[in-house]
Amino acid sequence: MKRKQRKPNVKKAAASRRIPSGQRTTSAQKPIELYYWPTPNGWKISIMLEECGLPYVVRPVDISKGEQFTPQFLAIAPNNRMPAIVDPAGPGGRPISVFESGAILQYLGRKTGKFYPQEERARVAVEEWLFWQMAGLGPMAGQAVHFRRYAPELLTYAVARYTDEVNRLYGVMNTRLAKREFLAGRYSIADMASVGWVRIAERQGQDLAQFPHLSRWLDTVRARPAVERGFAIHIAAASSVNMRDPKVRAMLFGQRAR
Ligand SMILES: N[C@@H](CCC(=O)N[C@@H](CS)C(=O)NCC(=O)O)C(=O)O
Numbered sequence: 600m601k602r603k604q605r606k607p608n609v610k611k612a613a614a615s616r617r618i619p620s621g622q623r624t625t626s627a628q629k630p631i632e633l634y635y636w637p638t639p640n641g642w643k644i645s646i647m648l649e650e651c652g653l654p655y656v657v658r659p660v661d662i663s664k665g666e667q668f669t670p671q672f673l674a675i676a677p678n679n680r681m682p683a684i685v686d687p688a689g690p691g692g693r694p695i696s697v698f699e700s701g702a703i704l705q706y707l708g709r710k711t712g713k714f715y716p717q718e719e720r721a722r723v724a725v726e727e728w729l730f731w732q733m734a735g736l737g738p739m740a741g742q743a744v745h746f747r748r749y750a751p752e753l754l755t756y757a758v759a760r761y762t763d764e765v766n767r768l769y770g771v772m773n774t775r776l777a778k779r780e781f782l783a784g785r786y787s788i789a790d791m792a793s794v795g796w797v798r799i800a801e802r803q804g805q806d807l808a809q810f811p812h813l814s815r816w817l818d819t820v821r822a823r824p825a826v827e828r829g830f831a832i833h834i835a836a837a838s839s840v841n842m843r844d845p846k847v848r849a850m851l852f853g854q855r856a857r
Pocket of ligand 1 (some may be wrong): 638639640641662667679680681682698699700701850851
């Protein structure tokens with residue numbers, strides 16, 4: 600049976616307040632600020648916030664215009680990359696900022712006690728697959744997309760190297776998922792970290808028909824309404840970014856130390 604999807608309701612481009620279904624906020628309860636752009640790394644956190652039912656506001660960071668380099672953003676995300684969050688109700692009731700998607704997922708998992716088990720063996724399994732995504736799948740899939748779609752010339756060796764490596768990683772996930780429903784056994788932040796990348800497998804030169812267990816996992820994860828809501832946050836400016844525009848390319852590619 601198909602469940603009814605609640606569409607995310609983005610009211611303002613600059614700061615849209617999102618209250619997951621079933622949640623009520625009081626004036627004293629300030630929402631988490633999510634510094635976001637709709638990419639596989641951004642989706643990890645919008646999915647987790649939706650899954651946890653935490654109130655949040657979206658602060659778009661237009662990386663095609665260089666907003667990741669503003670002093671205000673660098674103060675919370677010194678690596679000039681989104682996502683980042685500011686939680687006004689951090690430890691001790693004081694605000695805290697967190698950058699790096701893996702660290703944000705762990706923080707929100709600890710804060711809510713959800714999707715990040717406390718029992719040591721279960722936690723180790725989640726961390727193994729979370730770090731595997733952060734250090735392997737994410738960077739390699741990113742490079743595969745870059746050399747396949749954005750490189751100014753066709754570099755056959757680079758395309759083959761990253762496409763093959765992503766293919767190997769998909770094979771690792773496929774084997775893992777042959778005997779488990781989710782990467783760490785139960786649904787967790789490790790699945791949230793990977794789903795956005797597998798969703799765009801085609802752009803990495805991968806055919807999911809080669810990976811039946813991974814395909815089944817993708818369908819299972821995407822059947823969760825919170826996951827689809829996390830994917831659905833609409834930022835109008837993001838859909839019109841022209842990756843051939845030299846100004847956009849200058850922001851995103853070839854950056855060196857500042
Ligand atoms: N390791 C970082 C990677 C984040 C990342 O690469 N974000 C990209 C978008 S997916 C970004 O902000 N790019 C801006 C830039 O390249 O200047 C994380 O997981 O948070």
